[in-house]
Amino acid sequence: MCASSSRAVRTDRTEPVLRELHASLTLRRRPEDVAQLIQNLFTAGGTELDVTTRAALEKAAEHSLSRLWHGYTSMREDFARPVGAQRQLGRAAALFTDVPQVPASDGDDPARIEALIRTAGEEIQRRYGDNDFGRDRLNRAERADAGIGEISKRQYNKRFRLLRRMEAKLARVVHEQRRREVTMTGKGALARTLPYELFAADPDTAAFIAYLTARAHMRSVFTNGKQRRPYDEIADALFRRLRDRPERTNWYALAHAHPTAEVLGQVADDDLKRLLVHWNQVLRVAAGLLEDAWNRSRLERHSMIVRPGNDSSTWNQAAQAWSTARAHWFALLTELGEEAILDRFCPGKVPRLMAADVAYWHRKTRGGLHPDTYVWAELPLPWEVLRGERECPRSLVEAACARNGVDPVAGGWTGPRPAAKAVRFIRTPELVHGVAVRDPLMASALRSAGVFSGRNKREAAGEWL
Template sequence: MRKRPEDVAALIKDVPGNQLSASETAILQKAVAAALRNTVWQYTAMLEKFAGVTGAEKQVNKAIELFKLQKETGSTAYDDPAVVQEFIHAVSPLIHKNPGFNNYKTDRLNREERAAAGIDISRRQYNKLFRCLRLLEKKLNILIREHQKSFFQRTGKHAFAEDISLEDFKTDIHSACFIAYYTARCNMRSEFTVNGQTRPYDEIADMLFKRCKEHAQSANWWAIAQVYPQVEVLEKLTGDQQGRLLGKWTSLLQQVAVFLETLWTQHDFNRATMVVKIGNDSTTWNNTAGAWNKARDSWLNLLYALGMEFVLEEMCFGKAMRLIAADVAAWHYLQGTKADPNLLVWNRLPLPWDVFSGKAACNRATVQAACKAAGLDAEKSGWIAPRPHGVVPFKPTPELVHGVAISNPYLAKILKQHKYFSGKNIQPLFPGQN
């Protein structure tokens, strides 16, 4: 889910037994006052869940029809790639087709081979069934890729929040409140601005985290570490828990590295500026780069918590820079904003996925030199050490239409329907409007 932080704050206020002091209540009330139930509109144009992945139900149903199979009652929507793959492996033997072998010239059976296999259907019907399975396998590959993209997007926002079991979540009320609110803050969308994005750790998150520290004996630090893997949290874990978490983040880095390298080779990105060009899939790149940076930060935090920062002397891969829209870049230029020093470091270092895979060499000294040349503090900027963060004031969640803040949620809905700010052909709000 992608609930607004204000609405999560309202739920926190309603939790029985969650005794807040007067000062804590005043801090929480800043968000509660802006909850949907307390506003005039009581409506948001923002989707309250992450975009789903279209399954293969249509393709599977067509295969069931062509192969004249019995459709299972209460059957799945075939959103899960594993279920679709199982279906393909069950149906392919009916025409003696090997899954994954889809070449029309070499992998289809000729008339003699079909007769020998006992396939008593016409050539045309056989080709139709072969083509059906071929298209279903193509859909499966798309489904796997889309699920991976969705996973990277969600993980880049709220880390491993989805791995927290209900049992762990319910063990401590203070931990649960912090996890719920901080996750909602992390899930906020990026805004079209040159002033920097709103940081998730605000004064309410800080207040809720301090309550966890006040009740440190009962707090579920393992659950908190899934969404907030800061050194002071990681130090409260057992050695086994720290090792498991390091393994999870390293595995994620490996998955993201492969995906980033594929995207990099498929698109003609301008590495020097990272300004979007026509044909660049900026959404997928930025979501995946976000997952890389989240995983990288968490990996660094764990190295320092475990006293293993010596690893950086051998391998220290950099951040992945996000793409920037051309109009935002122009906005920066008009305001006289200097180039992002992180971009200068990015251009001086080997590509991070090449370093992670061992194709290129880069260590702490290399990164320090690049940061020094760019005028950056290598440690405070998060290039070679855990990145420190402060506490930002609470800021109400804006209604956004493709990143542009709109004051009225109903107006936001209308503008979105008419494709305003989307970069596509606008549909006039009024007939005859140019």
């Protein structure tokens, strides 16, 4: 076998590296560090790389933290996790006889939190969901009839208020966990859902998925132009290895993260339908978050500029997940030969909210808002389309695109986008609120001082600088 087609083999020596690469699918590891892991994977498996792939990996891996003198990044290498209900569960264990002390991990488990709330509620004869402080509490006679007359009014009220707060906390935990999942899906597609055995079945496929996902998980940069595309020259070199030995490539796993026509053409129809169902679910979750943010905020639909009180974080995370799910959904419909569905059901794209300073920057340098914003403003809201309340056929989208000078196909409004071309690799910058800073130690100082955050922390910044 020639060096260019040498296959990575899964062995006991590669197992720890594959485990670490799999864990990176839900993290924000720097692409350089993932490239170093891929080098370690190929070395452990005794894989002889071709010159192009070896040079591409080295181009990224030479900037990994393991090779830098400081070995440090100022940016978190994980997606923000919601604060769990550990404190509330500890308090419940102190107040309720039937609630045991539980491991800290239970505070992040909504099912476990709900079960403990229900158990505690039985102790004071309170039903789950009865949260009205005036109507749902028991008076002295009712407490006596329920067999809890020995609990004073003060102690009863204390327990009732705690359970009411715990239900509110549970709702926040569920919401924030859903937001985190939506954020990861919007960035890295379905890579995070891959079970280890499917991910690691072919090490070459695992290497490509891990690197592409690391690139997709990169943070946005403060700019008035396009963000960097995930598919770069290193990803392209790794993908060429898969193309050179298609019979060994795990195409179904690959379709979770890279649904090009070339990839989907190698996937069985049943697996394509399975992915289509999954993306339908993602569309509905994203639409629910979008609708919730829309109802709680007064968004300026014709400009999509952030106004005071807008929940831009939830909106932008859900909008990115919607766009990713929609693009994958279109690609799968096309591969299955079901494009005719779009003649009747073609929900539009959803733009992100834009900060006023960025919008002003766009107007000064690019002459105005992106034309997609005007198309979005003319179409029915996506959650209304999903529920069948409004119709949005392909003809309606094409007409809106025509009025605003947008190519509906090239713009991804009525079909999958063309496969992305590989972009040049650029080192991952240290970002402070989207602004690139060369030195990670300086970035930590600037972030602590509140620089670039838009907050009034000039005195603190002066102390650092």
